[in-house]
Amino acid sequence: DEAELQARFDAVIARHDRVEPRDWMPERYRATLVRQIAQHAHSEIIGMQPEGNWITRAPSLRRKAILLAKVQDEAGHGLYLYSACETLGASRTELTEKLVSGAQKYSSIFNYPTLSYADVGTIGWLVDGAAICNQVPLCRTSYGPYGRAMIRVCKEESFHQRQGYELLMTMMRGTDEQRAMVQESVDRFWWPALMMFGPPDADSPNTAQSMAWGIKRDTNDELRQKFVDMTVPQAERLGVTLPDPGLVWDAERGHHDFTQPDWEEFLEVVKGGGPCNAERIAHRRAAHEDGAWVREAASAFARRQDAAARE
Numbered sequence: 001d002e003a004e005l006q007a008r009f010d011a012v013i014a015r016h017d018r019v020e021p022r023d024w025m026p027e028r029y030r031a032t033l034v035r036q037i038a039q040h041a042h043s044e045i046i047g048m049q050p051e052g053n054w055i056t057r058a059p060s061l062r063r064k065a066i067l068l069a070k071v072q073d074e075a076g077h078g079l080y081l082y083s084a085c086e087t088l089g090a091s092r093t094e095l096t097e098k099l100v101s102g103a104q105k106y107s108s109i110f111n112y113p114t115l116s117y118a119d120v121g122t123i124g125w126l127v128d129g130a131a132i133c134n135q136v137p138l139c140r141t142s143y144g145p146y147g148r149a150m151i152r153v154c155k156e157e158s159f160h161q162r163q164g165y166e167l168l169m170t171m172m173r174g175t176d177e178q179r180a181m182v183q184e185s186v187d188r189f190w191w192p193a194l195m196m197f198g199p200p201d202a203d204s205p206n207t208a209q210s211m212a213w214g215i216k217r218d219t220n221d222e223l224r225q226k227f228v229d230m231t232v233p234q235a236e237r238l239g240v241t242l243p244d245p246g247l248v249w250d251a252e253r254g255h256h257d258f259t260q261p262d263w264e265e266f267l268e269v270v271k272g273g274g275p276c277n278a279e280r281i282a283h284r285r286a287a288h289e290d291g292a293w294v295r296e297a298a299s300a301f302a303r304r305q306d307a308a309a310r311e
């Protein structure tokens with residue numbers, strides 16, 4: 001009966017074991033997973049746009065090849081995550097409709113423009129760096145397919161982060177203009193990167209329950225702090241200044257104190273008022289509509305194959 005199923009589910013969660021697609025699970029657990037995994041997948045797919053903007057203008061064949069590989073990886077991450085979502089009964093078509101209609105979200109970070117080529121490096125270093133801080137714990141998330149997808153994603157994210165850092169290091173060893181371009185890019189992306197981890201725990205309606213279910217293994221503020229502590233020495237080695245005068249080492253705490261991002265801006269961007277929200281959704285909607293004939297042709301071919309197999 002339901003009480004016994006709930007008790008069995010609670011025992012799996014309590015011993016940090018995995019819940020698998022065919023296991024009984026509370027409807028709210030399923031709904032939370034669909035919400036988070038779908039929005040994670042949407043983020044990967046939308047995230048292809050800001051970087052893709054520089055593929056045709058990369059300064060060398062090597063940089064172009066690296067950027068192409070990274071953007072293709074993001075598409076793959078999106079597909080792993082939509083597949084993980086489908087194990088919960090969600091359909092990719094329905095999820096794409098929810099993305100383009102604004103019924104589901106994607107990461108705020110991708111609503112900022114990529115104005116200079118240095119942004120390609122900064123996104124790799126800061127955005128993929130933040131994504132790694134957020135995604136490594138998700139390898140241990142309680143839902144099996146999600147955690148296993150994260151293991152592959154994290155391996156590719158570390159390549160994304162290193163190529164970004166190496167790109168910036170190369171520019172910092174270049175001309176004054178290149179150094180200024182890197183600093184300007186870091187100034188624009190630092191605060192939006194901190195917002196990627198979500199609102200402060202005190203303003204996060206989902207964190208407590210997601211922690212109780214083992215969906216999240218750390219809170220938003222804990223991961224934001226880990227990201228800041230990891231990034232400060234990297235910025236020093238790069239020779240760039242992080243744009244927060246309140247960022248100082250607190251020996252007492254063994255962590256860096258830092259200024260909170262502008263949460264009003266965050267809410268505005270999440271609500272759709274960021275610099276690029278409309279453009280990102282319009283681009284995604286157009287790609288989905290332009291691709292309708294491919295989906296119809298593939299379905300017609302599959303139906304014909306099935307019919308032939310039955311004859």
Ligand code: 3HC
Nearest residue numbers: 036040043105106107108131195196197198204205206207
């Ligand atoms: N952008 C947009 N919406 C955000 C957000 C952000 N940065 N941070 C929080 N939100 C939304 C939440 O989705 C939630 O709204 P909802 O209930 O309608 O979904 C609301 O703000 C309150 O936030 P909570 O902290 O209560 O919500 P969560 O418990 O879901 O935590 C999260 C938010 C930390 C982003 C969590 O969902 C998460 O860890 N998601 C998986 C990882 C992910 O999506 N990372 C960003 C992707 S970037 C990326 O990976 C691409 C990289 O490869 C370049």
